[in-house]
Amino acid sequence: MDKKEVVNLLNLQAKKIRQNIIKMIHEAKSGHTAGSLGMTDVFTALYFSFLNVNPKKPKDPDRDYLILSNGHICPGLYATLAARGFFKEQELFTLRKFESGLQGHPHRESLPELETTSGPLGSGLSQACGIALSLKRDKKNNKVVCLMSDGEHDEGNTWEAIMFAHKYHLDNLLVIVDRNRIQIDGNTEQIMPLGSLREKYLSFGWGVIDINGNDMQEIVNALQRATIEREKPLAIIAHTTPGKGVKFMEHDYNWHGRAPNEEETKRALELLK
Ligand SMILES: Cc1ncc(C[n+]2csc(CCOP(=O)(O)OP(=O)(O)O)c2C)c(N)n1
Numbered sequence: 187m188d189k190k191e192v193v194n195l196l197n198l199q200a201k202k203i204r205q206n207i208i209k210m211i212h213e214a215k216s217g218h219t220a221g222s223l224g225m226t227d228v229f230t231a232l233y234f235s236f237l238n239v240n241p242k243k244p245k246d247p248d249r250d251y252l253i254l255s256n257g258h259i260c261p262g263l264y265a266t267l268a269a270r271g272f273f274k275e276q277e278l279f280t281l282r283k284f285e286s287g288l289q290g291h292p293h294r295e296s297l298p299e300l301e302t303t304s305g306p307l308g309s310g311l312s313q314a315c316g317i318a319l320s321l322k323r324d325k326k327n328n329k330v331v332c333l334m335s336d337g338e339h340d341e342g343n344t345w346e347a348i349m350f351a352h353k354y355h356l357d358n359l360l361v362i363v364d365r366n367r368i369q370i371d372g373n374t375e376q377i378m379p380l381g382s383l384r385e386k387y388l389s390f391g392w393g394v395i396d397i398n399g400n401d402m403q404e405i406v407n408a409l410q411r412a413t414i415e416r417e418k419p420l421a422i423i424a425h426t427t428p429g430k431g432v433k434f435m436e437h438d439y440n441w442h443g444r445a446p447n448e449e450e451t452k453r454a455l456e457l458l459k
């Protein structure tokens with residue numbers, strides 16, 4: 187299969203995942219829509235063309251690790267895990283219900299396929315650094331990918347972990363930042379200006395690649411570069427459109443944590459056809 191065909195297939199997969207995100211959040215009547223839709227292309231590329239994972243052996247000691255630090259966008263992760271065969275698609279519609287494995291924020295004890303429990307922002311990168319360092323010390327080749335949001339860079343702990351990863355040459359660690367420029371109640375540059383994350387990560391000694399996080403070809407190319415021998419941790423700054431694919435949600439921070447009602451769900455699914 188040539189590269190173009192792969193990208194077309196990934197885009198098709200992403201479309202189905204987006205439809206499920208809308209349906210499951212509508213069914214739950216609550217959940218985080220904008221970030222989930224914005225990061226769907228990244229989730230799809232990771233699980234269908236990058237991570238070494240096996241749904242039949244989720245705890246394989248040779249697996250790659252995915253840490254979702256911005257836990258609130260877990261509908262995107264859950265819908266991707268179902269598409270990849272980790273559990274039945276039907277389970278998606280138990281989102282946020284008592285006894286469900288699919289809690290409103292990732293809970294490893296409810297869903298053992300997850301690597302960590304998350305929700306409190308700013309903790310995931312420290313956890314990913316710990317995993318990456320212990321793998322290196324054991325001379326293992328597993329990759330560790332940590333997904334983070336731009337809003338999480340308002341947390342001091344994030345910057346401690348960025349320094350730590352540089353100090354310990356965590357070349358098995360890849361961060362992908364959802365640079366969607368929104369957070370819970372406004373635009374990031376209004377609430378706490380982040381400026382150029384590229385310049386910041388570079389000055390902390392990391393490698394950096396900026397991409398359009400909704401362009402499958404760019405995502406696939408960046409992930410390929412991430413596997414090339416390097417001596418540093420790497421950050422892919424994924425510039426994404428929050429609410430991607432559903433025009434009336436795009437770039438609107440009000441959709442950060444809002445579920446679509448009946449009528450909005452119909453319109454959204456029409457746009458995602
Ligand atoms: C430590 C902590 N403080 C506050 C929150 C509440 N909170 C949940 S999401 C969020 C916005 C963070 O921005 P971002 O992750 O960029 O939002 P998105 O782009 O997904 O809309 C906040 C403040 C939290 N989950 N954890």
Ligand SMILES: [Mg+2]
Binds near residue numbers: 335336337365366369
């Ligand atoms: Mg954000």
